[in-house]
Structure formats: structure tokens, C-alpha cells
Amino acid sequence: MALIFNGDGTYSMVYPEGTSPMIWLRPADRPKTDPTLSPPKSVLLDTLGYVDGECNDTTAAYVAADGRRVQVTFWMHHPPLVSCFTVHSPGVKPDAFPEMAKLLATDGDLALLRVPHLPLNPFSDQPDSRFFVYRIGGGAAGEKPPWLRQLPNPDKLMFTDHTVGFLNYGTHGQADDRFFAAAFYQEHPLRPGGSVKFYISLFDSETWGWTRKEVFVDSPEAYRYRFTNKAITIGGDRGSIAWVDLSNGILVHDLLLRNDILRYIPLPPSELPDLRTNSVRDMAVVNGYLKYVSMSIAGLVVVSVEYCGLVVAVYL
Incomplete structure (x- = not known):
């Protein structure tokens, strides 16, 4: 990969032949939305954002002070299919993105996103990324419209x-x-x-x-x-x-x-001598409980701890 100076203070990403970041494009064999189904109440969501300008009822856009437009669209599918989101900036080619956008967190109908700053200029004082908050919405009557705001x-x-x-x-x-x-x-x-x-x-x-x-x-x-x-x-x-x-x-x-x-x-405490060895761990909030999961070669042990009104359910 190399940076090419464009002469206007911006740079372009140049990749060796055959190594263009096609993974950043939305897969051509992606599942199609079934119009006969009602929208899912919850989804399995890919946290990496693809580059695609196609729109639907969830599309929202933000226009920055410099006139540059950023567009975000969510593509929802009923589990076990994986949903995803896409970003688009008119006039910006997919290979100009130095990295994929990232979904950092969601809560209710809001999502916190990190989008690479474009155009790329490594000698500028501008941050590498911009943070956006997106609200999911739809085209049905009575629904809140989607919106996108930059922090x-x-x-x-x-x-x-x-x-x-x-x-x-x-x-x-x-x-x-x-x-x-x-x-x-x-x-x-x-x-x-x-x-x-x-x-x-x-x-x-x-x-x-x-x-x-x-x-x-x-x-x-x-x-x-x-x-x-x-x-x-x-x-x-x-x-x-x-x-x-x-x-x-x-x-x-x-x-x-x-x-x-x-x-x-x-x-x-874990029964394993070193949690970093043959162990995969994660934690999430499920129905008001903090659930901690550790998968390893050890046997299954279930422990629960209550502290300051919070219950931690532990699976080792």
C-alpha cells in the first residue's frame, strides 16, 4: 500500500495489483430482505461497516461544514442471518477509505459509529476518525425518521x-x-x-x-x-x-x-492456572443480569455473585 499526493492537500490510497480492499464492499451474495416479514425486534449485527451507496428506509445522511456528505444505511435481517450497515460519501471511491467504519456501541434505537476521516491527509492535524450517532428509523407512518449526527x-x-x-x-x-x-x-x-x-x-x-x-x-x-x-x-x-x-x-x-x-x-477466581491459555471469555448484559462466559478445556462450573445490587452469573 502507498500514499499518492493529489496536489490539493489530500492523498489517495494505492494498493498493489490484486490486493484492493474488496472486503470493504458489501458482499454480492448478501441475503435479500423478505418484504413479507415485519422488521426484526433484535438482530445479529456485524460491527464493521461496508462501503456501499445503496439506500433504503433506514438511510440517514449528515452534511459537514465543508460540504462533504456521509451516508449511513442499515440492512436488517431476522436472526440467524447477520445484519450489517454501510457507509457512503459521494465522490469518494471505496479504496479511498483507509479502514472500515466501526460500530462501537448500541443502546435502544441509537448507535455510536466511528467513520474514517476523509479525505486522507497524514500531515493534517485533523483526527483520523469522526464519531457519529445514528438513530434507526423507518418509512412507516408514525415511526421516527432516521437521523445521523456528528459528534x-x-x-x-x-x-x-x-x-x-x-x-x-x-x-x-x-x-x-x-x-x-x-x-x-x-x-x-x-x-x-x-x-x-x-x-x-x-x-x-x-x-x-x-x-x-x-x-x-x-x-x-x-x-x-x-x-x-x-x-x-x-x-x-x-x-x-x-x-x-x-x-x-x-x-x-x-x-x-x-x-x-x-x-x-x-x-x-478461575480454576485454570492461566486464563490466557485455551480460554475464550466474554461478558454481556442479558435481561438485567451481567453474564460472564469463559469457555476452556476445563469442566463446566456455574457460580453467581451478588454485589451492590448487581447479580453476576458466571459460567466457567
Whole structure:
């Protein structure tokens, strides 16, 4: 792969012959939507966005200040078929995208997306990606129309995809489309003997801006937390978001309480000598419960732990 200067301050991606990123195009053998079926209430969704300009009732577009248009469309199928989403920018070829768009999180009818910044210019101060919030909608009478809005650039805030949590406040008895995005990160000491500091960068759609604050753990045991594997939305009256270290425990922050506390929930000890060996783990919220799954060569053990009103169902 190479970068070619276009002469107008932008660059194009050039790939060796036979290596063009065709995987970024929506598959030609994709399943067709059955018009006789009602829309699915839940879907299995591919988190990577293909490049395609075809539209349907879910299509929404955003026009930036520079006039560039970004279009997002969702293609829904009843499980076990996999649904997907596509992005399109008029005048931009698929091979101009440096990477695929990414679905970071969903909650209710809202989705948080990361889309590569176009046109590519590695010498610009612009961020590599832009963040969008998309609301699913349809063409039927009485349904909310879909929309797409770009979040402001989180200036000087660096975070990775798996550290961003998302809360749709409209799913908690509110009539509006207020939502929050929360990025968690740790600052490790430069000198021996120092303590780890924890920070949250919070976007609130009511103020339409990012704020950064230091947060504090409720237990010394929380310093066992090492690496964020994923962020999950718990919701509830507290509007809780959790960041998960699948080897140690989870950190829970209650957004709607507006405090600076992280509640730590340790995971039960594993019978395996090393969780990184022959083990696949994940955690999700299912019907109000946090469910942690670890698949390995060991036998099946079921453990449940209740902590601060939350029940963790564990399958080892």
C-alpha cells in the first residue's frame, strides 16, 4: 500500500495489483430482505461497516461544514442471518477509505459509529476518525425518521474503540433523544511507587460537548484492574456503564448520579492456572443480569455473585 499526493492537500490510497480492499464492499451474495416479514425486534449485527451507496428506509445522511456528505444505511435481517450497515460519501471511491467504519456501541434505537476521516491527509492535524450517532428509523407512518449526527472532535482525547461506553437516555423513560458517550482510560505512574489514576471523558448530548474528569475507585482491590477488554451498557435508574477486564473484574460508573466513583466488581477466581491459555471469555448484559462466559478445556462450573445490587452469573 502507498500514499499518492493529489496536489490539493489530500492523498489517495494505492494498493498493489490484486490486493484492493474488496472486503470493504458489501458482499454480492448478501441475503435479500423478505418484504413479507415485519422488521426484526433484535438482530445479529456485524460491527464493521461496508462501503456501499445503496439506500433504503433506514438511510440517514449528515452534511459537514465543508460540504462533504456521509451516508449511513442499515440492512436488517431476522436472526440467524447477520445484519450489517454501510457507509457512503459521494465522490469518494471505496479504496479511498483507509479502514472500515466501526460500530462501537448500541443502546435502544441509537448507535455510536466511528467513520474514517476523509479525505486522507497524514500531515493534517485533523483526527483520523469522526464519531457519529445514528438513530434507526423507518418509512412507516408514525415511526421516527432516521437521523445521523456528528459528534464534536474530542480535542486531545485519545481512546480506543473498546473503551467507549454508550447510554441512550431515551430508553429510560425519557421522551427526548438525550444520550451519553463515555471513554475510560488509565494513567500509569512514570515513577515506581506511584498509583494508577482513572479518567472518564464524557460526551453529553444536552450540552453537545466533551468533559474530562478524574474518577476514584471504591476499593483497593480495584487496582487489580489492568486492561479494558470492552465496555457494556447496564442502564437502569443510575444509567450505569461498565468497563470490563475479563481477567480480573469490572468497573461500574453511574452516569446519572453525576458522581466521581467507580464501583469495582471482582470476577470469581478461575480454576485454570492461566486464563490466557485455551480460554475464550466474554461478558454481556442479558435481561438485567451481567453474564460472564469463559469457555476452556476445563469442566463446566456455574457460580453467581451478588454485589451492590448487581447479580453476576458466571459460567466457567
